[in-house]
Amino acid sequence: MPAPSGFxxxxxxxxxxxxxxxDRKATTLRGDRAAKFVAEAESGDAQAVMARWTGAYKFGNERMARNHPRNKGR
Structure with missing residues (x-):
């Protein structure tokens, strides 16, 4: 899975x-959630943290879905 980027x-x-x-607004955080996000983003991989907080990341089942019989040939 490629690393998230562009956040x-x-x-x-x-x-x-x-x-x-x-350059497009994904989400706005306020109050305690904003403070928790900033602390987490500064302590780890900020791109991965932002992808997780916005929900814009892969869930891991894409490969399984691609191999399902109804999706063959797509």
């Missing part, structure tokens, strides 16, 4: 965090 985030003075993916 960025901006923290605002009011405590709001806006996560974008390829």
């Amino acid at each position: 960025s985030y901006a923290s605002h003075a009011d405590g709001t965090v806006v996560i974008t993916h390829r």
Whole structure:
């Protein structure tokens, strides 16, 4: 699975965090969720953290679905 890329985030003075993916707004976090996100993003792989928080990541079942008989030849 390729590593997530294209994510960025901006923290605002009011405590709001806006996560974008390829310059399009993906989600907005406020309050405790925003603080928890920033702490997690700064401590690990920020791209993977942003992909997980926005829900824009692969779930691992794509290969199984591709091999299902009804999807053969697609």
